[in-house]
Structure formats: structure tokens, C-alpha cells
Amino acid sequence: MGSRRRTIVALTVAALSSLLALTGTAAAQSENRELIDGLEYQLLYVALPLTLFVLVILVYAAVKFHDNDDPEPTTEDPALEITWTVATALILLFVGLSGYSVLVNPYVSPSQALDSDNRSQEGFESFDDLPETGDEEVYVTGYQWEWQASYPGANVTTENEIVIPADENVTLWLTSDDVIHSLFVSDLAVKQDAFPGRYTRARTTVSEPGRYDAVCTEFCGAGHSRMDADIVVVEPETYDRWLETNEGNVTAAPEPG
Template sequence: MRRRRTGGVRWGTIACLLLTAGITAVEPAAAQSVNKRLIDSLNYQLAYVALPLTLLVELILVYAVFRFRNNDDPQPTAEDKPLEITWTIATAIILLFVGVAAFTVLTNPYITPTQPRSAGTGGGAGGSSLGGASGSGAGMGVADAANTSNAVTVHTLAYQWGWQFQYPGTNVTTHDDLVLPAHTDIYIRMTSADVIHSLFIPQLGVKQDVFPKRTTIIHTRVYKTGTYRGYCTEFCGSGHARMRTKVRVLPKKQYRQWLRNKSKKTASTNGSAATRNASAKTAG
């Protein structure tokens, strides 16, 4: 009886190990961004490992409950070194798989972003410049500067209770309306004007805390155009629930056209304001 019992547990452990080792990462349904794809892929991999383990444990539990429910003289499982070695190795392999899978995703530059190397070298209209229209973007028009880099940087200022987005190399600034190009590397450099905030865009799989006097970065690449919702997920005062932003992802051409139109409109508004101020001074 003991031999059959230990043999059954041993073969069950081996079967679980083989099932786990034979699982390959299955690509989840098409995600809206590279961040979402990475996170969903990790979740799928961990689920494919956890489900067979859970099933095995539950089956053993149900079997033990019914098989030995009327046993008036229970006996402990006999010492079995091969069984102990088997489940120790199986556990080590499973933990190694989980650790490697999680480490691979967490160290990905889209999940743990760093400042782009091209920072401060230009980029113009939404390019990778972190300090405005300098370098190769200086002296260029909005449309030309927009094509000087493959990356887009947006400067973000969080405040109670809203979001301000500024596009380096242009005079374009938006409030609670983040506009991004699709199929482009995007760096969102964020800081806070007052307290701690956090930008969370669930459908894009991005979330990053925002601190006063510090700069944090979101790095993403969005595949699908459309409109998404962004939220502040760090309690920041009485208006926290209202601190939302609209995220619009446009095709590249439409994004550049939006920048042109927005820049012209802003320039026209500033010019009209300057004219009114000059007239007021003259009249005075």
C-alpha cells in the first residue's frame, strides 16, 4: 500500500514537471502597445505554469479525501529519497522558470525605461529633444524637425488636478489631452508641480509614479490608433478622482498634421495677444 502510494505521488510529480517543462509561451491576443504585450505575455506564461500545478494539487487532495476518509489507522508516507529529489528538482525548475520569465520582462527597456541616448540632440516637433528645439532641430520648420528622429518625447507636468503636455521643438502645449503617433518609440518625461501623482493608461499597459523635483519616464510604442483614458492612481487630494486625461493615438501623418495645425493656431493666438497688448500700450 505504501509503495503504491509513494509511487503514485512520484509519478504525479514527474507528470507535472513534464507538463510544465513542455509549456511554451503562447502569444496573447494582439495588444495595443508593446508594454501591454509584454505584460500579457508574462501573465499567460505564469498562468500556464500555475494551472497544471493547481489542478494536480486539487486532484491529489480530492483523491486523499475520498480514498482515506474511513481510515482508522492512518500511516505516514514511507521515506522515499527519489521522490524527495524529484519534487525538489521540479520545484527548483518551476521557480527558475518564473524568475527568468519575470526578470526578462522587468528588465525590458519598455518596462524599466531609461533616458534615450539622443536626448538633447534635437528632435523638433515631438522628437527626442529633452530641452527644446536644439541641435539638428534648431532653425527648422515644425514639419521638418518632426522627421529628424524616430523617437517622440513629450514633457509632462502633473499638478492638482490635471496634466499638462508640452511637445519639445514646438510651441504646442495641451492640457488633459495627450496626443501620440502610432508605431513610434515614445518617451513621456514627467515631473510634478506639487505632490506625488501617477499616470496610468490601462489599455496601453503603462503606469508610472510622478514626483516633485524628479523626472520619471514612460517608454512605449503604441500599435493601435484610437482614444484611451489615462488616470492618476496616486491619491493627491480632494480632486484626485477628476484627474484624468484623454490619450489620442494618431497615424504618423495625422500626428504631424495635428502638430502643424496646433502650432499655427498657437502662433496666431500669441500674435493676436501681442498686437492687443501693443495697442493697449499705445492707447495708454
């Protein structure tokens, strides 16, 4: 087997191995994560063969013409130029439509799920003034350097633990008492900024009970690096029983499972 053929085979094997490794990852644990992972895979399925194709052409040209001492200009080929222009346009259209379909999803852009009159939360003075969403709601306040969560209707408060029920639509309303913070839950693909005097919305549905790490990703002062929390996902029955048992208290989250 010639060196050129060995190179092509090696590139093909490496690309297929990468694809199999990526598609073999664990199932998404939230609707947000599933949407974003799905978009990444769609773009990967387009980018990987294109990358492989370009690399093969590059290797072919380098091997075939490396000792060409008298190079000549490439012959004009209008059909080829039209083909790659149209192909590029179609690829960009596919990428744009795929990205747009995810960006406008109510789990990724939750303000889209509200009426147009309610999409700006700048004029509200408290959590009680916010519009109804139909989801299970948790009010989250960031301050230097903690996260506080309260649960409307139950008068329950938790510190650095945000409890939500599994398999239900959940809205997190966020605000800040001092500077800009940002709640980021990597495993669930949830990220939303918290602004002083404003109310922003994050929305998710989590399928797997457990504890998920949340951190602040907006530099907010000397204690920024230790401003973390747990998103505690429990079964709906456990969630309801916990709220009922701890009404009026500042309490710890229940254990998942």
C-alpha cells in the same frame, strides 16, 4: 462513472475552459501590454497544470482516506523528495527568468535604455536638460488636478489630452508641480510616477489609433478621483500635421482615425 472520476473530469474541463478563454483575448494594443500579457500567459501555462495536479491529488486523498480510522505515517521516499525539490527549483528558476526578461525590457524599465550616466533624472532643472532618447518625446506635467502635455520643437500644449503617434517609439517625460502623481494607462500597460523636482520616463509603442483612458493612481488630494486624461493615438501623418497647424497654441487633440 464514479464520483472520483467525475470530479477529476470536471476540474479538467474547468481548467481548459479558463485557459481557452484567456488565450482568446484581443491582441495587445501596445508593446508594453504585449510584454506583460505574454508574461502572464507563460506563468499561467505553468501554474494551471500544477494547480490542477495538486487539486487532483487533494481530491484523491480526501476520497480514498476519508474513512481511514487507523492512519500511518507516510513511508520515506528519498527519490520522490529529490524529484519534487528539483522540480520546484526548476519552476522557480523559470518564473524568475521570465519575470526578469520582462522587467529589464526598455518598454517596462525605460531607464535601462539610457546610458548609465543618464539614468538618474534628479539633477535636471527643466525638461530642456533631459538626455536625448531618439524617440518621439512628450513632456507631461501633473498638478492638482490636471495633466498638461507639451511637445518639444512645436510649442504646442494640451490639457488632459496627451497626443502620441501610432507605431512609433514614444517617450513620456513626467514631472509634478506640487505633489506626487502617477500616470496609469490600463489598456496600454503604461504606468509611471511623477515627482516634484524630478523627471521620470515612460516609454511605449502603440499600434492601434484611438483614445485610451489615463488616470492618476497616487492619492494626491481632494480632487484625485477626477484627475484623468485621454491618451490620443493618431496616425503619424495626422500627428505631424496637427503639430504644424497648432504651433504656439494651447489646443485640443486631433480625433483618431
